[in-house]
Amino acid sequence: MDLTEQISQLEADLAELGSLLEKAERKRVKDVLTQERNKVEKELSVKKQQKEQLAKRELDPSAATKAAYTVKITNYAWDQSDKFVKIYLTLKDVHKIPSENVQVTFTERSFSVLVKELDGKNHQMNILNLLQPINEKDSYKRYSKITIKNDMLLIMCKKLSTQKWECLTKVEKQSKEKDDGLMNMLKKIYDDGDDEMKRTINKAWSESQEKKIKGGDMMDF
Known part of the structure; x- marks a missing residue:
């Protein structure tokens, strides 16, 4: 069924639903018919837009590609x-x-x-x-x-298996592993370092957080 036939059918459905609504007396029946009418109206609007787009392409097939x-x-x-x-x-x-x-x-x-x-x-x-x-x-x-x-x-x-994915791509996983490795390395340096080293790392952490809040692209230590 092409778009013209679909539009014709939807318009007929809409007319019949309108007729039924006029005759309906019970609220529940009216609510169901109104809901269905709204659904058909929405579908009809989409089909008409699609038909309009197709008509434009038929008039000038190259226009859409150029634009x-x-x-x-x-x-x-x-x-x-x-x-x-x-x-x-x-x-x-x-x-x-x-x-x-x-x-x-x-x-x-x-x-x-x-x-x-x-x-x-x-x-x-x-x-x-x-x-x-x-x-x-x-x-x-x-x-x-x-x-x-x-x-x-x-x-x-x-999926080929039910295994849970940590991320969407290999690149994201490698980036995560790199970040985790850096975090582990910094943690080890911090744990093994003297007071001066710990102050340096704490300062770097504090500065990175400030820049991150301001929109900077620093790595979160």
Whole structure:
């Protein structure tokens, strides 16, 4: 069913729901019908926007490509369960663009996301060197398997084992290990050092905290 047919069906549903609402007398029935009407109205609005975007591309297919430029996706968070590593991307109005505009590709150790023509831009994210290998075939890479709700895009990476991930990538783990190693080294120096050495380390710690609060990029000793 193409967009025109979908819009036609939704408009018919909306008209019928309106008719039922006029006839309904019980509050509970009215509430259910009102809730469903609001849901259909929202879906109809999205479909009409999609149809408008498609019409613009048909009139000038090159216009969207010329206007769009690519920006890096930096606003994301991640979580995990025993079976999946979940990456949450925040992209305003991502649920309003056509499904084919969202492309996700997986490999055993990486995934990439390309969201095309959203707010006049293409949005891209590449995560390389995942901490553990994933099952690329069972990861959610089809648009229909990507959960889109309001401004949130959810990518599901299928784990090969139930092992808990310490972080998302190998690079992050190496950075953490480096920081932990530095902390351990400083702790040993502090424990073994004389009073002068301890005063020096305490001063460095205090200064680093002050700069961190002011927005500096010093390492947290």
